[in-house]
Amino acid sequence: MTGRLVIIGTGPGNPEQITPEASAAIATGEQFFGYGPYLDRLTLRPDQHRIASDNREEIDRARAALDAASKGASVCVVSGGDPGVFAMAAAICEAVETGPETWRRLEIKVLPGVTAMLAAAARAGAPLGHDFCALSLSDNLKPWELIERRLRAVAEAGLVIALYNPISKARPWQLATGFKILREVLPVTTPVIFGRAIGRPDEHFVVVPLGEAHQQKADMATCVIIGSTQTRIIDRPGMDPLVYSPRSAEP
Structure with a gap:
């Protein structure tokens, strides 16, 4: 069973600057991987699970998120700002490039944010x-x-x-x-x-x-x-x- 992985940015920190597209991804996500202070910006339901890690653990976080998605979970990887600017989208790509073939078959989306x-x-x-x-x-x-x-x-x-x-x-x-x-x-x-x-x-x-x-x-x-x-x-x-x-x- 293959899940999906969406990489989102929470913007500079003002909730009004999170894009509607990112908000929709948050609403449907099951597992949320990210740096603790960025995850703190989200209001999650009891059925949604956060997996926080230190800011210097990007590659380990990326691998854990990809592994969860490969097992069927709907995963959100959370960055501040825009996930493609000095953030988690590059770490996910690095992990996919060096990881197992199954990760290359995942549905992976990067949603732009306000950096x-x-x-x-x-x-x-x-x-x-x-x-x-x-x-x-x-x-x-x-x-x-x-x-x-x-x-x-x-x-x-x-x-x-x-x-x-x-x-x-x-x-x-x-x-x-x-x-x-x-x-x-x-x-x-x-x-x-x-x-x-x-x-x-x-x-x-x-x-x-x-x-x-x-x-x-x-x-x-x-x-x-x-x-x-x-x-x-x-x-x-x-x-x-x-x-x-x-x-x-x-x-």
Whole structure:
């Protein structure tokens, strides 16, 4: 008997930002695999079962979810934000590629969600209005030297940069080092957006120039967006500024 596996994102944390498609998948799911705080965002029935695991156990979680689906269960794998952006959809694919043939025969669906980068950008205005990229500052799965090269390259290429996983207790120095690299390439007046827990009660939002950006403003719940040389700020009396990147670019 073969079940099905749906990979969903809960968005930035505001229940209103979970898509109707994801809500429908949650309503029909039987077993829910995910990081505990993400599962806590769901209101499950008594007949629905949650299997929580640590945030660093993605591959083990993926294998357990695939095994449950292969035995006939209707499985939901839960991520925050969008499941395809630094999240569980890639882990599921990795597990399928190296796992048993039966996993390749499963019905697997990835449902898009609102990722932190989009929530923070919407809160600011339109900083992603022109070309941009997303980078994770975590060196758990890639060397820090590669992260440094990519930071410098995309800054020199004129891309707006959205940084995920900017800082943690195990990595307290990396965001400050990243800002140092960026200040070697970009003007110190470049806008930097700190968007923490956007849409949730503990939201924190601030825009500062690159020359004043400090790692103390960020944690793992923060998405940091660094503008390009084209990104502009529109000051508004008594309100947060609008930050946007024009649709056109100068050579």
